[in-house]
Amino acid sequence: MRKSIATVSLSGPLSEKLTAIATAGFDGVEIFENDLLGAPLSPEDVRLRCADLGLGIDLYQPFRDFEAVPADVLARNLRRAERKFAVMERLGADLLLVCSSVAPESVDDDALAAEQLRLLADRAAAHGIRIAYEALAWGRHVSTYDHAWRIVEQADHPALGTCLDSFHILSRGSDPKGIADIPGEKIFFLQLADAPLMAMDVLQWSRHYRCFPGQGGFDLAPLVAATVRAGYQGPLSLEVFNDVFRQAGAASTAVDALRSLLLLEESAGLSALPVAAAPSGFAFAELTAADTEPLRGVLESLGFAHTARHTWKPVELWEQGDARILLNTGVGVGGSAGDRRQGPALTAVGVETPDPDRSARRAEALLAPVVPRRRGPRDAPLDAVAAPDGTEFFFCRTEQTDHPSWTGDFTGVGPRALLGEGAGEPANAVRRIDHIALTQPWHQFDEASLFHRGVLGLEADDSHDLADPYGLVRSRAVASHDGGVRMVLNIAPAPDAEGSRLQHIALATDDIVGAARRVREHGTGLLPIPANYYDDLDARHELDAQHLATLAELGILYDRDERGEFLHCYTATVGRVFFELVQRTGGYRGYGAQNAAVRLAAQHLHQH
Incomplete structure (x- = not known):
């Protein structure tokens, strides 16, 4: 299917956004009105630029607060619409997005809304333009996609259809199965965005926290599949409002955006990519x-x-x-x-x-x-x-x-330290790499999560916020199904925070106490852990007193869950790198997140 993206999804001036969108490989673009108003390019210049880049202008948006209003307001709205139609003709755009009204003067009257939208569509058709009516999740009277469709159906005009937006649908918990009741030819446009699952005002959620498909908590594949089954033949288009994306480089964000659509097409059964060969x-x-x-x-x-x-x-x-x-x-x-x-x-x-x-x-x-x-x-x-x-x-x-x-x-040049897992191998030996942790640039955390999941075939856990002396560290683990490959992706509290790009390699052993003693005896320091941690550990877990003393002596941290136990300790940092020794028992699959705040504080203290 054609792939499009709204210019509001990227940072920078309109000309740079268009270049990034085309270079990434998109077929089309939604021109967001604010981007055009702030551009030194005329609508004709934008039209020619898009043509040179091989981009179709799939949509012009948004047109707000139109329907179900008194006659005097309607007259002003129609004048405003005529001016927008003239701009669209200069742009070469033939589809206008109309959002459900949030204006205080609008009334709860579907018949009046349908009548006025029919009038708007009639005016638009005279210019060769169609109207896609969309329900905003915070619309004053129309806030669900099925309600918007009922009004479009009642208006019954060939130049009037509906726009489906995954955020407005899924943020309200609406069931996308109802899309099957909408004739495909009346679905004029499909806008897609994911979002982390959050309990907050839906308008603020929408304006600041949308993300690309696969980076949040929405299940977009069934919605896309239902829309295509209904007969929709337009583009898959991304409309993402995100504070981080609007500060990051447009080129890399555009590539991330297109990758998200390719993966969404695959998960919705609309295309086939080479199947991931899961790393072992x-x-x-x-x-x-x-x-x-x-x-x-x-x-x-x-x-x-x-x-x-x-x-x-x-x-x-x-x-x-x-x-x-x-x-x-x-x-x-x-x-x-x-x-x-x-x-x-x-x-x-x-x-x-x-x-x-x-x-x-x-x-x-x-x-x-x-x-x-x-x-x-x-x-x-x-x-x-x-x-x-x-x-x-x-x-x-x-x-x-x-x-x-x-x-x-x-x-x-020399013998291996250990030649495999044969008899006589010391218990304190390193067996393998348990996991690798990489701190991401502040603006690429979601992009990295999608990359490791989609490209490398790893499964992503939920993200966690970990306390750091200078803020919060956001962390997410990705791993193969059998745990053979585990990665931990982190983002530091600020771009210039001390240690913001630290990386570490975790090494698995069957005897962490012996391994830690070997490190210390060799003269390499282990990260010292405050005694307060072990006082709290004694309060939380009934550990053997001698075992607890040994952990405190060596700076070994402890965690456990219903499956097993996890012990781990850290070397000092060299450059941007440090090592972690870990011992897992039972079925423990975590990474000791309970201890992260203590480790981060100890590292900051040790670096000073």
């Missing part, structure tokens, strides 16, 4: 720095061994159990000069997948930028795409596939 585990995590010596010391204290180096790039492979860390002093496999200047940073993640080629095809179909890679003649043909925050994700083969392995690009 982490192949590696890559750390980039001009000087990796501090990281080598931390890795050695954690029990890792330097086992191999890349055949021609300045990249070292460090291993323990099934956990693999790459240390990169150049651009190498992933990363940038900018990341090296900032000190150690996590720049790339390898995920194991049963079908790397299919994973790459899906990523490209969903507009994920392909990472250019310097490749030697014998290097494995690894495909990689960039996440919204710039982290590069490489699709690596699992042991069960015949896709060339990335490990073939390395030559051995």
Whole structure:
């Protein structure tokens, strides 16, 4: 289906918005009146610009407070409408959005509303223009889509139809099944927006917190499917009012918007994308720095061994159990000069997948930028795409596939710290990477959630707000169904907050006490945790006194739920990176969110 977006969804002047919309790959655009009024371009200039960019002008909006008003107000409204029709003719737009009235002078009279809308449609038809009547969720007398349709049906004019808006429908809890009662040819337009589920005034909710499909709590797929089944043949169009989007770059927001529509089409059964090959585990995590010596010391204290180096790039492979860390002093496999200047940073993640080629095809179909890679003649043909925050994700083969392995690009320099899970392996060994946490740029949290869910095939949990000494950290976990790949996406309380771009790698062990003692004995400090935490822990959980003392001695945090227990501790931060040791028992699937406030406070204190 055609894909469109309202200019109000993006930041910047109208000319930049149109360029971003076309570059992202949209077919059409809704021109929001305020964008046109503030533009130095004439309507004719906008029309030509859209034509040059290959964009159709699908809708001009909004026209407010028209129907069910006294005769003198109607006369003024019709004069206002004629002026809008003249502008639309200059734009080359033939569909006008009319919102249900919120004016105090409007009356609760469907017959009068239908009569006046019929008159408006008759005037519009003389200009070759149609009217799409939409129910605002906060409309004075018309606030539901089925009520708006009854008025359109009563007006019975060929140039008058209805506009369905997912936010206005779902924010009121209306059942989209009723869309089946509307003839498809009378559904003139479909506007789409998601939103987080919030208990607040619906007008403020709409004006500030809408987001793209798949980023909120609404189930949009059934609504879209019902509209198409009814016979709707117009575009899928996004109309999103969001304070963050209106401050972020238009180009990246437009790409995120189109990706959301592609995923919505897939979930509504309207199109087919390459099926996600769900990742089964982490192949590696890559750390980039001009000087990796501090990281080598931390890795050695954690029990890792330097086992191999890349055949021609300045990249070292460090291993323990099934956990693999790459240390990169150049651009190498992933990363940038900018990341090296900032000190150690996590720049790339390898995920194991049963079908790397299919994973790459899906990523490209969903507009994920392909990472250019310097490749030697014998290097494995690894495909990689960039996440919204710039982290590069490489699709690596699992042991069960015949896709060339990335490990073939390395030559051995020493024995592995541990050669698998054989007998005699110490309990305090690191087994694998448990999860990776990435702090996102302040304006890309929702975009990152959609990327990891749609492109990588991970399942998203609800987002949480975690207390930080300087505000709140918003956090959301995404994971594969079996937990083989777990990612935690965070956003710091402010763009320039200290530690706003911290990243960390969590390493799983079966004996966190032994692993923590090994780190401490090696001379690498663990993050100290205040004694007050353990006093509170003793009050909340009846832990053995000696066990509690051991946790306090080593700075180990504790959490549990109905499935099991979670113990974890942290190394000091090197550059932007720190490590976490974790031990899960039973079926615990969380990340110790209960302890996040204490950890964040301790890190801020330690950095000072």
